[in-house]
Amino acid sequence: MILRVENLGRRYGDLAALDGVALQLRPGERRALIGPNGAGKSTLLNLVAGAQRPTTGRIHFNDRDVTRIGPARRARLGIGRTHQHPAVYPTLTAMDNVLVGARRPWGRLRPNAREYLATVGLADVAGVRAGSLSHGQRRQLELAMALAGEPALLLLDEPAAGLAPPEVELLAGLLATMPKTVAVLLVEHHLDLVYGFADNVTVLHSGRHVHTGTVAETRRSPEVKAAYAGVTP
């Protein structure tokens, strides 16, 4: 398993944002994480990335316990991520943003950086400052930055949020061409995107795990229907 999460919990005062969640991802697996607003999806992603510390539970990445390891070291170990609001350096060019994402000596990686930009469809704006790019392009750039780190696990937090329908289609195409060496954990509300992309789908509701299954199983799951109807399954 590339990711093994056991009994993961996170409290904010009286609120259990995440409550005893277990999750396992195979190398190269495409897994979507869905659930209604406030279900705990971003919290789970932040705990796996190391941006937040769990209240309970353990996180194993590549058979290594990373529960107490900080986010920068987890990134170097091979956990890449994107954010709900794209985190790019606005005053740096698209190219230099990718070089930052690569976390390796500048010059050596320049040709590669161009490849990553091309992968996400941004080759033409390599020299443009990230702050001048559209919201959709900044999302694509953040994905190139994450890929440049050559992660074994990529955490994507609502990559379709704020995108126009043609940009969502572009994103779906990008996700489909993602290297099979990368396992992806995708948090997304856009269910067409989820069902077109995922091997398996995990559903959270009120911080709890309510379902994991294939796309077909998820589509007909009564627990999933109940979770989305706002009923406690």
Ligand SMILES: Nc1ncnc2c1ncn2[C@@H]1O[C@H](COP(=O)(O)OP(=O)(O)OP(=O)(O)O)[C@@H](O)[C@H]1O
């Ligand atoms: N820093 C925080 N302080 C207090 N409560 C928080 C904090 N972060 C998240 N929460 C609460 O934890 C719960 C889970 O939030 P989380 O953002 O993980 O849900 P989500 O499934 O990602 O929701 P959405 O789909 O709306 O992004 C929510 O009730 C939220 O209000």
